[in-house]
Amino acid sequence: MGSIDTPTITENGSTQSYAAAAPADDNQRPLASSNGAQESEATKKRRTGIHPLEVGTRVMCRWRDGKYHPVKVIERRKLQSAEPSDYEYYVHYTEFNRRLDEWVKLEQLDLDSVETVVDEKVEDKVASLKMTRHQKRKIDETHVEVGHEELDAASLREHEEFTKVKNIATIELGRYEIETWYFSPFPPEYNDSLKLYFCEFCLNFMKRKEQLQRHMRKCDLKHPPGDEIYRSGTLSMFEVDGKKNKVYGQNLCYLAKLFLDHKTLYYDVDLFLFYVLCECDDRGCHMVGYFSKEKHSEESYNLACILTLPPYQRKGYGKFLIAFSYELSKKEGKVGTPERPLSDLGLLSYRGYWTRVLLDILKKHKGNISIKELSDMTAIKAEDILTTLQSLELIQYRKGQHVICADPKVLDRHLKAAGRGGLEVDVSKLIWTPYKEQS
Ligand code: ACO
Ligand code: ZN
Numbered sequence: 001m002g003s004i005d006t007p008t009i010t011e012n013g014s015t016q017s018y019a020a021a022a023p024a025d026d027n028q029r030p031l032a033s034s035n036g037a038q039e040s041e042a043t044k045k046r047r048t049g050i051h052p053l054e055v056g057t058r059v060m061c062r063w064r065d066g067k068y069h070p071v072k073v074i075e076r077r078k079l080q081s082a083e084p085s086d087y088e089y090y091v092h093y094t095e096f097n098r099r100l101d102e103w104v105k106l107e108q109l110d111l112d113s114v115e116t117v118v119d120e121k122v123e124d125k126v127a128s129l130k131m132t133r134h135q136k137r138k139i140d141e142t143h144v145e146v147g148h149e150e151l152d153a154a155s156l157r158e159h160e161e162f163t164k165v166k167n168i169a170t171i172e173l174g175r176y177e178i179e180t181w182y183f184s185p186f187p188p189e190y191n192d193s194l195k196l197y198f199c200e201f202c203l204n205f206m207k208r209k210e211q212l213q214r215h216m217r218k219c220d221l222k223h224p225p226g227d228e229i230y231r232s233g234t235l236s237m238f239e240v241d242g243k244k245n246k247v248y249g250q251n252l253c254y255l256a257k258l259f260l261d262h263k264t265l266y267y268d269v270d271l272f273l274f275y276v277l278c279e280c281d282d283r284g285c286h287m288v289g290y291f292s293k294e295k296h297s298e299e300s301y302n303l304a305c306i307l308t309l310p311p312y313q314r315k316g317y318g319k320f321l322i323a324f325s326y327e328l329s330k331k332e333g334k335v336g337t338p339e340r341p342l343s344d345l346g347l348l349s350y351r352g353y354w355t356r357v358l359l360d361i362l363k364k365h366k367g368n369i370s371i372k373e374l375s376d377m378t379a380i381k382a383e384d385i386l387t388t389l390q391s392l393e394l395i396q397y398r399k400g401q402h403v404i405c406a407d408p409k410v411l412d413r414h415l416k417a418a419g420r421g422g423l424e425v426d427v428s429k430l431i432w433t434p435y436k437e438q439s
Pocket of ligand 1: 005006259260303304305306307308309312313314315316317318319320338339340341342343344345346347348349350352418419420421422
């Protein structure tokens with residue numbers, strides 16, 4: 001299966017770069033050189049004529065794969081240099097996910113490709129946008145993000161406007177230095193730091209390394225707060241009640257938002273449980289990822305947000321977390337579904353999980369099973385079963401009914417394409433009772 005490109009992580013000084021997913025077309029363009037000796041008069045004139053580039057400009061930009069890709073200028077900032085026209089630009093690669101947005105230098109832009117018509121809608125918005133009280137409250141006062149909501153076009157634009165530039169570039173967490181993906185609404189006093197230092201156990205964050213070192217000498221946590229509800233080999237799951245561990249819940253949300261894009265902000269973590277997955281060794285239990293879950297969901301959501309920290313991605317932990325969320329639903333005797341919208345990576349992971357779980361059962365039952373029965377066995381909501389099987393073209397609509405058509409060869413082909421199974425949840429190691437409000 002191909003790879004969706006993600007930013008980089010560093011461990012012990014060596015940078016590990018994720019495989020690039022750049023389109024392989026002929027977009028190798030000549031670099032609009034800033035080298036004065038080779039620059040023609042005409043080029044010079046054009047360069048001084050069009051820059052600084054306006055926000056909204058569309059232009060080709062040299063990416064880390066050495067190729068040129070279309071970008072849109074999202075923001076610009078002046079460099080502290082003698083040249084009054086020296087700017088760098090925050091660009092969005094229009095073919096890629098927003099996590100790859102970045103600051104680039106003028107030299108990376110091919111000025112021959114500038115589209116002169118600036119996106120007026122963006123310009124207008126930048127010039128005239130004033131935050132309403134409601135919007136301001138959502139961004140400033142809330143330190144916690146929790147749920148997803150279906151975003152309509154207008155709220156999507158609003159979301160992108162207020163979160164358009166990443167505020168924190170990197171974080172240090174345990175052994176890793178990690179490049180962030182998205183904006184996260186840290187309290188204003190943290191927004192002037194490019195890097196934040198997290199305690200990997202209590203998730204408190206600091207602006208300076210010495211502060212973290214001092215903190216680590218005092219911090220007595222060696223694992224997430226809350227109850228250890230699962231342990232198998234070196235893997236542990238902790239259940240953290242947002243009401244009992246408010247600060248931890250809020251810290252986790254700040255951290256997670258750096259890797260989750262379309263999220264809505266709320267005031268309170270009280271309404272959520274956090275399931276934190278750890279790899280344990282003699283130094284403690286190191287957070288790998290987590291998912292959050294509403295204590296009571298009207299919409300039968302069994303998972304609000306899911307994250308595997310970048311250094312641990314593509315190793316099967318995501319599928320483990322998804323499988324775990326369904327095991328909890330089975331224990332509750334309910335069906336569940338993840339909150340929407342799903343991110344690109346979220347959708348891939350869920351599609352893979354649903355495909356494997358459902359097709360394994362279909363194989364055993366030779367297709368002789370209904371969607372309702374599948375749902376009862378797996379705790380996967382009927383709609384998700386239907387869309388999964390439909391996308392695999394395993395459903396036919398006959399005489400007003402959905403019928404599953406399961407040719408064993410076709411099932412095998414789909415199972416192969418669905419990737420590896422991920423880490424197994426050993427249900428016998430899960431010690432858990434569903435949440436009940438304590439009086
Ligand atoms: N490129 C291509 N396919 C990918 C990639 C990628 N970069 N990442 C995951 N996948 C697909 C693959 O099919 C993979 O299976 P495979 O490795 O067998 O081919 C499958 O998804 C899941 O792989 P895992 O290793 O089990 O999952 P991972 O630990 O990487 O976690 C997750 C997946 C949680 C979605 C992770 O990518 C992440 O944290 N992303 C950032 C946050 C996010 O987007 N969360 C989902 C938001 S939606 C919601 O919260 C309800
Ligand atoms: Zn700590």
